Amino acid sequence: MIKNKLFNENDSLNSYLYNFNLTLNKENLDKFANIKYVLMQGSQFRAELLAQKLAYKLLGVDPIFFKPINLINSSKFVIYRIKNVLSVSHGMGNTSLLTLLHNLSKVLYLAGNRDLEYIRIGTSGGIGIKPGSVVLTKEAYMPTLIPGYKISALGKDIIYPTIMNTQLNLRIIAAQPENATYNILIGNSIAADDFYLSQVRFDGAIKPNYTHDDKQKYFDKLKTMDILNIEMESTGLAAFCNRANIPVAMVAAVLVNRMKSDQITATTDELVRYAEHAQEVVLNYITSKDSGQSIASNIPR
């Protein structure tokens, strides 16, 4: 891990971490010791659902009897722990995700963790991809179709690389069963800074500057660049982890085929099922031999 040299234990211990509403004392930091995997999702509900699945798989606890506790005191994010895995929510968009990543990485570092893997489990719009498919990101692009993530530090633009960890992607793929009922693909992703205009939708509040024909041309271009899906956090995620030297992957379920529709009209049950495909792919990895994780020997049923 590579960190800010001005950030150190002496200054940070017992200080107040605003975005988590958490005092960094020993008692709180101990809750974050011995972590290996950080699994992140936009929604707090999905983070809770994943925590329940992890409790079942890793501890043999029936989800009916398990409600995870948020380790921080702010509703900005939830952070649940099951063994050496954190199930975390990051909100929507790069700005929210980066706020989570900075704060969580500080806490994990102060708690003594140096060997971590960060995986985002997302939902996305597919480019000619069937809803229910799962995409692992190779490289993340800005909506201008430039790879990388632009940060303006003191008003000066810097573009950071956004290639995900190839080895981690391969380990995740290797952990999948041969008989999966949905497609698992590896390709590039776009992180947009909005759900509507930035993702070339026609169902936002503002009249677009583009036509349906422009959208078709843009999407055709994406296909030639092996861009399989659009979501809102892959660039910030990859740029952060590359700067911090933390292995990172992004696994996203496709909720809608944007070649066919802008609106997410699948029924709620279907959407939940689609989103769960991405969780399943990551759970397969977390519980595989490759991950060095022991699974519960007493799983009920």
Next chain:
Amino acid sequence: MNFDKLNHEFLNLPVDYLYHLGIDNTLHLEELYRDVKFAVITQTNEDAMIISNTFAKEFYNIEENDFSCTPLYKTERFHFYKVGKAIIISAGIGMPSTLICLNEITKLFVHAKIYDPIFIYLSAADGLNCPIGSLVLNDKILNSKFEDKFTSVECGIEYYYPTHLDTELNNAIYNYGVNYTDYIILNGSSIGAYDFYDEQARLDGFLELNYTKEEHDAYLNNCKDIGVKSLNMESLAFAGFCNQLEIRGSIVSAIINDRFICDKVLIDIVEQNTIIRNAAHLYARFILSYNDQND
């Protein structure tokens, strides 16, 4: 709101799903919301609740403190409340999340036939050279390069939108606050940044910095010299969105720290909540007085 700039395609959909709010236009939105004039947008769920409770106390003369409003619809993404003539919603951290909220709130208003709304962004913010607890009405919104424009990438192309807010509305709130409340009310510019750390020139993030402490100090001084009094992560997109649709907008930054003293927030949650409550109280009173004068 300028109807020519509104997207008419969503009005022609058989059903319009406001996915992140968790509702669609088959609910009787006009019946439910026709008395609404104001949308108050904030960052966090806690603050949305504080604002809603403060509005409820003021609008309905509730003396007890021991009650709480209930958020409506899907609470997975945003917490949405309706209190009297206002809806209150938490839009999450940052411009991308806030833009999703603004789009869906605007669509909700159009479905409810509310064509002349007032949008208010009310949230905690970093302060520059103004006392903790002051309420800064932001009359000018800049990006982190000090340009008064919001950049939006649409179909791969960058577009720039102005970020000026309604001066008349701003002045009315300022005058109301100065004349009828004891809060410290200031006017000043705001910077809307895309990140809490690098883009807001902090030294206390996790990542290795590409600037020195001296450069950090110089940047904050430059901000102050051009009249910037607050930094947050939403104001630029809020102002850009309001300009695109010609919606009357107002931003109040509730100052919770002084960046010339420390990059970290030093006051505890109780004090933070009090400052948000004060800002909510100012707007609650203003909204009541606005109704008296204009409706």
